[in-house]
Structure formats: C-alpha cells, structure tokens
Amino acid sequence: SSQLLRCTPSSMVARVAPESGPGPQFACTPSGRRIEFHIRGRNADDDPMLILVMGMGYLKIASLKFDMDIALEVAYDGKWTKEKSRALPFKIVCMMRAGYGNSTINKSARDWTYADFVEDIAAVADAAGGAQAPFAILANSSGGPCALAAAAKLPERVTALCIFSGDASYDPQVMPKGRKAGEAPTKDEDGNERISYIDTFGCMRRGGSCGLCCCAGPCCCCCPYGIKVDLNVETKPWDFAYEDIKCAIWLFAGSRETDVDPNATRYVGSRIPQAKVQMIESKTHPVPLKPDLFDKTMAELREAAVLPPRTQAAPCQSEM
Helix, strand or coil: CHHHCCCCHHHCCCCCCCCCEEEEEEEECCCCCEEEEEEECCCCCCCCEEEEECCHHHHHHHHCCCCCCHHHHCCECCCCCHHHHHHCCCEEEEECCCCCCCCCCCCCHHHCCHHHHHHHHHHHHHHHHCCCCCEEEEEECCHHHHHHHHHHHCCCCEEEEEEECCCCCCCCCCCCECCCCCCCCEECCCCCEECCECCCCCCCCCCCCCCCCCCCCCCCCCCCHHHHHHHHHCCCCCCCCHHHCCCEEEEEEECCCCCCCHHHHHHHHHHCCCEEEEEECCCCCCCCECHHHHHHHHHHHHHHHCCCCCCCCCCCCCEC
C-alpha cells in the first residue's frame, strides 16, 4: 500500500524548498514517514511559524483537494478569502497528518501513539523553518490532542497553542465520563470541581472501529487510514502529561456543539493553569470565531509566537 511507504535514510529532509505557494512539499521523519505540508500566510522573514493541525474530518476534506488552510477557514465565522490567508502575519504550515493525503504511515494504527504525531510535527517544522525552529500550533477537533502532545513533549520549541473544539482523552480508564454533553460541573466530597464529558461521536471504540461515516454500521473501508489511527490513539492512555504544557494556550468551543462535548474543552482547560478558555454560543463544530474575535486572537497568538518558548506556565483567566 502507498500508505506504508518509507522514506530512505538519505531523504530525511524536505523534498522541496520551503517556499510559499500552492504546491505540496514533503518532510521525512527519523522513523521514515513522508509527511506532506503546504505553506501559506504572509510568510515574511520575521513572521513566526504557525503549524495547522487539522482534525480527522477536515483532513479528509483537505485530501480531496480543498485549500490546505481549511483549518483557518472553519475557525472564521465569515467569508474566508485567499487574500485574508495571505495577509495573516505568520509562516503558515498546513500539514497532512500520517495516513491522510500524500502522508505515509509505517506502523499499525493499534501501535500508534501521540509521540508519533509529535515526531511528524517536529519533522515538518524542521523542513519548513530550519532545524529546531520554534513554532506555534493552531488545531481543531482531533488535531487538538496532537497539539497538546507537541507542547508537552517539545517545550523548548512550541511557543503557543490555539485549539478549536479539541478532543480530550476517551480512554475509559481516565475519562471523567458524564451523563450528557455540556452538563454543569459537580463538586466532590472535598469541594473540588469535577468536569465530566461524554463521547458524543459514539464511534470512539477500542480497536479503531468507526461509525463516523457509516452511521455506526459496518466500516466501508473508504476512509483514509489516518481516521483509524485517530480512533485508536484517542481511546488508549495518552503518552504525555498536561502538567508538562508550559506555553500560552487558547481554547475555544461551542457551548451547544454535538460533535464534540464542549466539556472536553472545559476539562482540558481545568488541567492547564495558564489556559484561556472561551465558550462561544454556537453549535458548529469546530467552533468559528466572529471576525473581530478571530483577528484579536490571531494578534495575541502572534505576540506569543514571537517570544521564546516558556519554561514556566503563567495562569490566565478563563471565560467558562
């Protein structure tokens, strides 16, 4: 299968010079995966790198030849244009995660971990910005945990995160399972707040079986293999700790979302002291921001992205 191709050791660099434009470029990871990426944004010499890590549904859409900055388009509650994409003051790197588009995968979905995603993100950052270049991440849905893992495992490189409607862990051993989406927090016997959430997809089953496109019926096997990877990795113990995330972080979710419980965002925010959490009155997944809030968030994200990576977290206020 083309999804199982490996890079040769001599090709562990970008296949194409990292220039801004519509064409695909490729990086190879130390373990031999070939990862597709595209560069967008203003891409001026002093612009910080912003890696887009899309969720499983939008990765599938992008692999069908939609514009690669779709992660930004769905985060914007208005008409998105190529001119707006080009004007954003970042070197925007749109990556296709392993198993999507032209990105290869060289291990079983059952063996996949978030460390593999982090290896891919680091390889793309090296290819697009130079060895050990710092970068920020904008992610949505199942791309959210990938971004969290990168921040936890690469604290010396990740400057900031901005996550829209991100997933939390669906591992039944650690998931604080609730009764319904968006239910109010409760208090334990010690008076501590307990935020629970549910698997609103109903398809995050152990083993990676997927009802996302098949109405919870038999898998038609037409989805990219990356979806099976996502479904596996989100339902087993995560190989990173929230406590290791020190960078600035913005978390957004729609208060009436049904695809991903908005409490997943609230829960992640409760585990990261410096996280700024904002719930938007919306049922759209991933949640889009009104133009003024989007522009404000991008300005704040850029300000954080040009600073050196943090070694200690500073608390932020949340708007729950």
